[in-house]
Amino acid sequence: METLRGKIISKAFVIALGISAAALVMLGGCANTSGDDSGQKTVAAPSFSPASGSYDSAQKVSIATATEAASIRYTNDGTEPTDSYGTLYSEPLSVGATETIKAIAYRSGWTSSIVSSSTFTIAGVTNNWVVGFSQIGSESDWRDADTRSIQNAFNADTSFTLLYSDAQQKQENQIAALRSFIARPVDCIIFTAIVEAGFGTVLQEAKTAGIPVIMVDRDVQSSDQSLRKAIIGSNFEKEGEKAATWLASYLTTKGIDDGSTTVNIVELQGTAGSAPTIDRKAGFATIMAAHSNWKITQSETGNFTSSDGKTVMAKFLANDRAIQVLYAHNDGMALGAIQAIKDAGLKPGTDITIIGVDSIKTALQAIVAGEMNCSVECSPLIGPQAVTAVTALRNGTSISTRIWTNEGIFDATNAAAALPTREY
């Protein structure tokens, strides 16, 4: 998908110039292939349109490279983009307040371009709100869909300028990003807390500076919740309960659980100390309390990533092949675990009942293929609700401190029907 989007950008650029792709390759080749000692070609540096400068009104800024089939990543929080860091460029950015955009262009097998940087000074725009968004990283498909939803929703409304900051899974990066938003100062902060604890001081700094903070997805610990305005997201504890409730009825129907023989369950937890890990574990445990024969025999973090899900599941299986159920705190880890189960010569979805959370497209496909049994939905499409909440704050309207997202559950009875319209 990412490469495809990159291609679309380059195509659009080619069409805009009215020259053939072949000519452009040559142009790219001549313009920037002085290359390195290995003879590898270098991607042409991105250019901005309009160019950097002072403007009286909000601008739609396009970024392009002369190299065909190259992708572009950019940042607007002062950090340096690389071929794996920064937002993948897909459409013109709405710039309604002064900001510096840095961009890099890259293509597989080529040397990446230098980083181009452009500062846009916007004067005379009075009603624009600058919103700083501190995201935790891109550990899962869910996270990428969540980032896109928020960026697209704010980008679509030219009265907002969204400064996006990717913490790359590090709490200290989030604290630094929040401090830079406070120093600017932005009008509002959108914040997803990587873990619940440890953000009290910086949230107090935002409050003292009079900058409202709206949490999306992951909240901070309860003792710090008075420091933020609201939380928009899912009920993670309910998700854990739904997973266990579904499991109870499935195991009974399949004759796997007679109510007294031990049911051997393993658990792949998400990021340690994060709200969804704490709550998904707790919700599952609540329902499990009514099933005295269910036993969690092994439980470890897979950090919400597919690769760790695979590694940890392989370890679980090496310790014990008699596992009957896998409860994974997200689908990405469940999908990684499916690989480990196959590698161990077992049949996922049959020998081991597998439940995940998120309901990403690839999990629904695994359900349809019979390799996974259930996924509890957790929607990442929070952008529109975030825009509504920030707009209300700008208008001086009060907002609810708890804004829920709507969610269901998928298994073999409804996964196939949902796939064609699934957005993430």
Ligand code: GYE
């Ligand atoms: O379930 C997982 C992601 O915080 C709800 O984080 C989110 C979780 C989601 O990486 O896939």
